[in-house]
Amino acid sequence: MDHAYDKVFRGTAFTSGTPQEVSVWEDCLFCLDVEGVIRRILKPQDADYSRILEAYRDTERFRALAEGQYFLPGFIDLHIHAPQWAQAGTAMDIPLQDWLGTYTFPLESKYADLDFARKVYQDLVTTLLANGTTTALYFATIHKEASYLLAQICADKGQRGLVGKVVMDDKEQNPAYYRDESTKAALADTEEFIQRVQELNKSTKQGVYPVVTPRFIPSCTDEALTGLGELAKKYGTYIQSHCSESDWEHNYVLERMHKSDTFALHEMGLLQDKAVMAHAVFLSDEDADLFAETGTAIAHCPISNVCFSNGVLPAARFTQKGIDIGLGTDISGGFSPSLFDNIRQAVISSRMLEEGVDPSLEPPERGLPHSRIGANEAFYYATAGGGKSLSLPIGQLEENYVWDVQVIDVNAPNTRLPIFDSGLSMEDLLHKILFLSRPENIREVWVQGECVHKRI
């Protein structure tokens, strides 16, 4: 028989379309084309369901989930520093500016050594895939060769990688052992990097993309920031940076630029639909409006925020304003490579913001009302919100979206995801999965219709 679809998957899937609502596709057929795009979703009551099932079920194009297994969209890590994987879990107790100088810049400077870079980057991309992360927006380092190597490793391992060569050109602000040689060199290296990654992209199915990456305003000269804005426009690339992330950083920019990060970045041509700014905890209402107007997204990194941000992102309020929000691990400001862990922390932090944390205050004075988000919103941020932030057809299991999927097995051996109640609602089941899953529960991971991770 002539098969119209490249692959057909049968099973129950959870997906998010809006921040509050989760949809469940129960026992559906997901029919993919050769590009790994979902062309049709058939429900059991649809006329074609039995015909397609019979046509594919005994072929190698067909895959059916077992009892207790579910499809979730692959996660989108919207902010991660790949080189910092080597120090994840250390130095969680010092402020950002000390942490950068004492731990992070010395570590990142080591990525001039490509053998070291290869070892760490291969391990990181493998680890992220095993944690269900199918797309990642990476900061690399200032080194163009090692940054390109990271893009190549994503290409080889089948992860959708968006990679930035980091720019840090300000001689006053960055140590001599770890900074771009000059502003001119920083821009020339970025342009060469963009061209090479755009070329590499042509040979991948899932896509790898270059990202214009000023580390943050304190690391960069005005000339570099403006030049990077021009490069992003010339090549139509993504942009990423850090924005209003802590008291120290936010106040530094106010003092130097006499305006907030948001307005300064906008002036340099660095806010636009394909821009993602990490943290953004201290946005004013005017800043937030400018994010919404320009289509700039926020990478919310709730674990990292506990350590570095001196505050909690008012995610519920910013979502209401129409800003796209996704979740980031922020390795290694955040210690965990898992977006499940960040979903949990996003919910917890928002509750602490809403209720307040100082028990010496009366309850009405303690917190910021209407700040809580639930598991549905956090799931949305890790999936559909990330996809919208990147303007890519990812993060949802719907027709015309790509098949980026993790298979969760609630019965995986040696895990703690017990289901005792056979009458559990599908929404409660999803919440159990979100709060209790460990990497052992992730049986398979697929990117653009290709299997990139399997746990036997």
Ligand SMILES: O=c1[nH]c(=O)c2nc[nH]c2[nH]1
């Ligand atoms: O969490 C963070 N991690 C970093 O590496 C960094 N650099 C600037 N600002 C930063 N924030």
